[in-house]
Amino acid sequence: MNTPALPSVDRLQRLLAALEHGLLERADAVRLCLLAALAGEHVLLIGPPGTAKSAMARRLHRAFDDAPYFERLLTRFSTPEELFGPLSLKALEHDRYERLTAGYLPTAGIAFLDEVFKANSAILNALLTLLNEREFDNGTGRTRTPLVSVIGASNEVPADEALRAFYDRFLLRVPVAAVSDSAFESLLRLPDDTAAPMQPLTRAELQALRAARERIALPDEVLQQLRTLRALVAERGIAVSDRRWRQLIGLMRTAALSEGRCALDAWDLWLAPYALAAEPAQVAPLQQWFVDQVAQAAPQDAPWLGRAVEAFEKQLEIEQSIENDTDDGGAGKIALARSLGGTTETGMLRMTSEALEAFARKRFSTGHVAARLAQVDEVLQRAQGHLAPLRQQAEATRRALAGRVWLPSALAVGWCATQAATLQRLDGFVQRLQAARRGFAELPLDSSAHDVEPQPVPLPLPA
Numbered sequence: 001m002n003t004p005a006l007p008s009v010d011r012l013q014r015l016l017a018a019l020e021h022g023l024l025e026r027a028d029a030v031r032l033c034l035l036a037a038l039a040g041e042h043v044l045l046i047g048p049p050g051t052a053k054s055a056m057a058r059r060l061h062r063a064f065d066d067a068p069y070f071e072r073l074l075t076r077f078s079t080p081e082e083l084f085g086p087l088s089l090k091a092l093e094h095d096r097y098e099r100l101t102a103g104y105l106p107t108a109g110i111a112f113l114d115e116v117f118k119a120n121s122a123i124l125n126a127l128l129t130l131l132n133e134r135e136f137d138n139g140t141g142r143t144r145t146p147l148v149s150v151i152g153a154s155n156e157v158p159a160d161e162a163l164r165a166f167y168d169r170f171l172l173r174v175p176v177a178a179v180s181d182s183a184f185e186s187l188l189r190l191p192d193d194t195a196a197p198m199q200p201l202t203r204a205e206l207q208a209l210r211a212a213r214e215r216i217a218l219p220d221e222v223l224q225q226l227r228t229l230r231a232l233v234a235e236r237g238i239a240v241s242d243r244r245w246r247q248l249i250g251l252m253r254t255a256a257l258s259e260g261r262c263a264l265d266a267w268d269l270w271l272a273p274y275a276l277a278a279e280p281a282q283v284a285p286l287q288q289w290f291v292d293q294v295a296q297a298a299p300q301d302a303p304w305l306g307r308a309v310e311a312f313e314k315q316l317e318i319e320q321s322i323e324n325d326t327d328d329g330g331a332g333k334i335a336l337a338r339s340l341g342g343t344t345e346t347g348m349l350r351m352t353s354e355a356l357e358a359f360a361r362k363r364f365s366t367g368h369v370a371a372r373l374a375q376v377d378e379v380l381q382r383a384q385g386h387l388a389p390l391r392q393q394a395e396a397t398r399r400a401l402a403g404r405v406w407l408p409s410a411l412a413v414g415w416c417a418t419q420a421a422t423l424q425r426l427d428g429f430v431q432r433l434q435a436a437r438r439g440f441a442e443l444p445l446d447s448s449a450h451d452v453e454p455q456p457v458p459l460p461l462p463a
Helices: 009-020 027-039 052-061 080-084 089-093 121-133 162-165 181-188 205-215 220-235 242-258 266-276 280-295 303-321 329-337 353-360 366-401 409-439
Strands: 042-044 068-075 110-114 134-139 141-144 149-154 172-175
Touching: 009 027, 009 052, 009 220, 027 042, 027 052, 027 149, 027 242, 027 409, 052 110, 052 149, 080 121, 121 134, 121 162, 121 172, 121 220, 121 280, 134 266, 149 205, 172 280, 205 242, 220 266, 220 280, 220 409, 242 266, 303 366, 366 409
Parallel strands: 042 149, 042 172, 068 110, 110 149
Antiparallel strands: 134 141
16 A cells, blocks of 8 residues: 655645745744644634734635535634534434534534633633544443644633643644734735635645654754753743643644654744743744754844953054154155155155155054054954854755745745844944954054053953
8 A cells, every 4th residue: 555645845845835825924823723734633723803813714724625624603602512512313213312413513524612711610621622632422332523723813812720621632733813003004905815725735734744743853952952941931930731841842742843854943933932831922932042042043243242342443543643743954854755756847856745645644663563463363252253153054054944844934034134134233342353453564664663562452252
């Protein structure tokens, strides 16, 4: 028997493009919804009404072949019949308490449950088993369901402790906000129908993907980052169940496998904030941990280098403006004019403006200039040593992000742009240092002066 082929990277990218089409600033949520569905996990979209939460769920349904769609808005008055189907009258005639589930949640592939935490306890208890076990208790029997993924929606995180177990069934908690001001005009110009055609994934492809992901290796480097991350969430008072950690690894393996990789890497941890944050406000700090520790894409200013550059530039400005205090009765001026060819047709000496300026400036000993150049060279060496690993990291980031399917391009572009801006800023400091070095090298020399080294320019260099 032939094993079904896994969906190709190109196919997944086309599917994502179709899902994202016309959904402004929803790339993160769309990609997380599809990836979670491939991994057999559920997603909770947290945000105000009118932010395309239901639209994303309806599109997700179209991404899977043979995955019936089910949608309900839940309230405290919702009844089990609305979700699980009405009671079978024929079964009751034979003293069996069974439901007619056709067309209801137990037969759905993709389901969208709006205001999911407003349901009563009878519904929530039944949902617990259905979401986690993919099984539904119907009468005296328990039946398997074809459920691929449930997309829940809520305006807020539940505060009731009784809802925590149900809340934990959603591996990913994704904040969804209104579009930004920069996208507002595009929002108003959107046509009513923004759906794009797509080639859905088959059940066989989905099963093949889930079966093969266990072969994806979990390197020690990723384990170490996960240990660090576990300590961080514990420090912040975020409770993460053992099941959630394992589900996160499954999600990361699904991402790696579908991108054609045989092992996880630290970059897969960009998914972690959405799985570990207990509420929307905790997502950003965990994302910042990833930016700082994994992507190493936080802006860097190297203030010591900037202050050193300013100190050298100020010292150069001072030394270039010092006037020549030698009083030699004009002999110096005459010698300078002759050396520069400053004579008239009658043989009279004349002083050009360049000659006068050169004579007016103080001349320095070769030892003085050499000391200044040596100090600048030391700082230049430190600066190049600081820049080298940053350049290597930027190149490593570029290579690591190539071929990523699930990582939103805006995030990848932002990290690369931040690293490039850091390099540009530090390169600017290096160029200013080199200009200062040229300035010190061009100071006028006095060959007869004693080689007395000047006091070094005070610099705030790191230890």
